[in-house]
Amino acid sequence: MPASPYSSVQQARERIAARLVEVMKDAGIRTGRELARRLGWQESKVSRIVNAVTPPSEDDVRAWCAACDVPGEVPGLIAALQIAEGAYVEWRRLERAGLRAAQEKVLPVYERTARFRAYSPSLISGLLQTREYCAAVLRAVQVRRRLSDDVEEAVQVRMERQRILSDPTKTFSFILEEQVLNSRVADNDVMAAQLQHLLTILATHPNVSLRVIPSGSRRQRWAAEGFWIYGTEQVTVELIGAYLTVTQPSEIVLYEQAFSELGALTVTGTGVRSLIAAAAHALG
Template identity: 50%
Template sequence: MAVSPSSSAQQARQVLADRLADLCRDAGLTGREIAERCGWHPSKSSRIMNGRTPPSADDIQAWCRACGAENQMADLIASLRTAEGMWIGWRRMERTGLKQAQEARSPLFERTHRFRSYSSWLVPGLIQTYGYTEAVLRAVQRRRVEVDDVGEAVTARMERQRVLYEGGRQFAFLIEESVLRNGLCGADALIGQLGHLLTVGSLPNVSLGVVPMRPDRSRMPVEGFWIFDAEQVNVELVSGYLTITQPSEVGAYADTFAELAELAVYGASARALITGAMDSLG
């Protein structure tokens, strides 16, 4: 399990480590004795109990057998999987292709009622056109994914967009002005994407803000992120996909969203920036 920059993931790892240490104490064993029973170097059990080295599923099974706590195996391995899921490298997440990675997010979108999305790089996926999405996912596939299922992945993302129109959900999108002028899809497709932003921005359940480019900002751009209700944040980083559930961290992203929202323009002013970008493209 990769070490995550999120304290949510670190806390989950420490909780698991503490549970394993408790099993050891309850069995009347020392870390050295656990290592001997498992056939490990003594330092390994110490690193696991202190949360410095995450255990594997095999390690947990061996630990439980050594402590006579086989009935705890399934629950502890489930905790391991939860901690691992908070930080997923792109290679692991996309090893079977992009379609599955898209479909895996659908349940979260289905159960969320309030969405907040900030993007400093690209138009958010939920309001992308087919052509824009195809260009973005094709670039991802060429860079890091061996399986070519881009067509199916685009279809999966388009299907997910139905949440915009059902279930009484609320959406707040913030994008940097630079997003309106940069793209991977070429001028014609980008013009179509900008026209789609005008359409989506007119929906009664959608707030669309554009943060103008200016030399005297009070808050610089940050990495793109999504806030789902007030329960979870997802961040796409260069190295992987981060899930945050720690309330204090979710709150920090909510505060950041609010600060960036104060810098944005809306309504006619946002439409003027969008149409200006369209005009500059031809």
């Protein structure tokens, strides 16, 4: 995997690279060329690892430590590597075992979080989806990425996860772009039911806030992708090619700032209901 453009991920990789350099020098190995010779690697591979251009594999870490005669360093380095690589996970890797498994992996963070904030520029957020809307979304993902067909099982996991909306100890704040209400990811009947479902949630869940950014808003804040903020400990971002988990406090603050600035563009209450009604009317 190439160097990550996300600073918290890249910083973690750089710390691992720095520790590997320390291990090498402590063993009396002064150059990457000498280490490459001991390992039977190309010198360029050692250079890429040392400069955090390419992260080492777990086997690379074991071989590196063996060449430096420090097997005791292996567990700590591999643990650090797994944490770093877990922060930026390509969809093909995350969904290797199917959509259901991918849905189940996020359950622990949902269970331990009390305050949820979510911004979506393209789809109704998962906790607000009807079963039929969710099935249409996940079916499109399954077909586009050529995954095994466990869509129904994945939908069931997401539906069961929605029970947390009824937990009075948790609060949920959602921001949608108006285009989300008008994006037809399924047929008109499914979309109409989904829009009505949003109104029902607002009427029955006092711990849920839904705000919408009108499409005609004049703005100086844009977000390139949707994101979820879990408490103040973690942010997840769904990129085109990967699932990003942010835990660096300085980066979490940036997402919190973005959420606040996006929130300043929204309408609430009757304004939201009017936009939902307009979207439903457009369905005919």
